[in-house]
Amino acid sequence: MRDVIIIGAGLSGLVCAQRLRQAGVNVRIVEKAAGPGGRMATQRIQGTWVDRGTQYITVRSDAFSRFIYKLEDKGIVQEWTRAIYKLTPDGLLAPDADDMYPRYCSPHGMTAIAKYLAEDQNITFNQRIVGVEVKGDLWHLKSEDGDTFTAGAVVATMPAPQFIPLFEPVMSGVPIFIRTLKMVKFAPSIIVMAGYPSQQVIPSEWQAIVCVDDPMLSWIGLDSSKHPQAQSQPVFVFQSTGEFARLSLDEDNLEIAGKPLLEKVGDYLAPWLSEPEWWQVHRWRYAFVQEPLGVACLSTETPLPLICAGDWCAGDNLEGAYQSGGDAAKSLLEML
Numbered sequence: 001m002r003d004v005i006i007i008g009a010g011l012s013g014l015v016c017a018q019r020l021r022q023a024g025v026n027v028r029i030v031e032k033a034a035g036p037g038g039r040m041a042t043q044r045i046q047g048t049w050v051d052r053g054t055q056y057i058t059v060r061s062d063a064f065s066r067f068i069y070k071l072e073d074k075g076i077v078q079e080w081t082r083a084i085y086k087l088t089p090d091g092l093l094a095p096d097a098d099d100m101y102p103r104y105c106s107p108h109g110m111t112a113i114a115k116y117l118a119e120d121q122n123i124t125f126n127q128r129i130v131g132v133e134v135k136g137d138l139w140h141l142k143s144e145d146g147d148t149f150t151a152g153a154v155v156a157t158m159p160a161p162q163f164i165p166l167f168e169p170v171m172s173g174v175p176i177f178i179r180t181l182k183m184v185k186f187a188p189s190i191i192v193m194a195g196y197p198s199q200q201v202i203p204s205e206w207q208a209i210v211c212v213d214d215p216m217l218s219w220i221g222l223d224s225s226k227h228p229q230a231q232s233q234p235v236f237v238f239q240s241t242g243e244f245a246r247l248s249l250d251e252d253n254l255e256i257a258g259k260p261l262l263e264k265v266g267d268y269l270a271p272w273l274s275e276p277e278w279w280q281v282h283r284w285r286y287a288f289v290q291e292p293l294g295v296a297c298l299s300t301e302t303p304l305p306l307i308c309a310g311d312w313c314a315g316d317n318l319e320g321a322y323q324s325g326g327d328a329a330k331s332l333l334e335m336l
């Protein structure tokens with residue numbers, strides 16, 4: 001059976017690797033970051049965890065419910081809230097009754113899910129794939145450090161716009177494949193993580209707010225409410241819209257990109273929110289899928305077995321990534 005390399009240790013890559021291993025396939029994940037999780041990312045700041053990627057988990061399919069309930073049994077996830085408020089031009093609105101369903105989080109940060117899935121997996125971190133060649137019946141993946149990883153089959157789980165420049169040169173035999181990937185659109189986002197004095201009185205009625213039709217802000221989350229045992233100061237996460245993030249994609253100083261979001265939150269909710277004790281900014285160039293493909297994964301055997309997977313195939317969230325990773329493993333096992 002061919003060896004498999006998976007590019008990316010986000011949820012889709014980790015799920016795919018787990019299924020392939022269970023089927024007896026020799027699989028290695030190559031990941032550019034120092035740890036697993038991808039956009040399911042948590043940052044350790046001031047002695048607590050702050051989710052700078054995935055904020056919460058919703059469950060719809062039976063398969064994903066079973067996965068999340070298993071994580072709940074292990075204490076890796078727990079229910080966070082049922083009430084996500086809405087900030088509209090008419091003010092702050094409580095959720096309707098049919099919007100009151102469980103949202104799950106991880107008390108140790110969302111990355112805890114990835115760390116659990118990464119246990120016992122063969123993962124090479126800190127290796128960004130920067131070049132792809134086909135030699136005989138092997139893929140040759142070249143890393144930024146000059147290392148080469150070879151395998152008979154590849155599963156690529158990075159966002160489609162990052163896949164195209166890498167693989168397009170070797171895929172002239174299947175132009176439809178690249179053309180299909182070019183249809184996938186992502187939006188960027190600027191994330192501000194901000195900590196406030198411990199004595200600050202926090203409104204008790206909401207833990208998270210979706211901003212409706214706002215040109216700058218899309219999300220306001222009281223992140224510290226997910227990590228009660230950390231006993232930290234109040235920590236908020238503010239997410240920008242794609243529209244706002246696009247304006248500062250080339251801005252090197254991320255504080256310049258993030259400051260207007262703090263000011264806006266202060267205007268909308270309470271002036272003290274504009275004056276945190278500390279704050280950090282993160283930029284995601286490929287944060288949210290705008291136009292997913294609507295298929296679980298995409299596969300070809302030309303020039304060699306290759307599967308593309310990720311949230312941009314099956315859906316636009318963590319559940320979509322989970323489904324796509326599982327389907328990628330199934331499709332690859334049929335090919336090998």
Ligand SMILES: Cc1cc2nc3c(=O)[nH]c(=O)nc-3n(C[C@H](O)[C@H](O)[C@H](O)COP(=O)(O)OP(=O)(O)OC[C@H]3O[C@@H](n4cnc5c(N)ncnc54)[C@H](O)[C@@H]3O)c2cc1C
Pocket residue numbers: 007008009010011012013030031032033036037038039040052053054055056057058127128129130157158159162189191239284286287288309310311312316317318319321
């Ligand atoms: C700010 C933000 C908030 C979000 N909030 C939610 C939410 O509340 N609920 C929800 O369900 N979803 C949310 N999402 C979406 C969710 O995070 C994603 O759907 C999911 O994490 C995607 O997983 P994935 O495996 O498809 O891709 P990714 O997590 O992007 O994984 C791809 C991996 O490939 C690696 N990689 C890329 N290029 C290379 C390369 N050249 N070489 C080696 N490795 C490479 C990356 O480092 C990454 O680890 C949010 C996303 C963001 C950014």
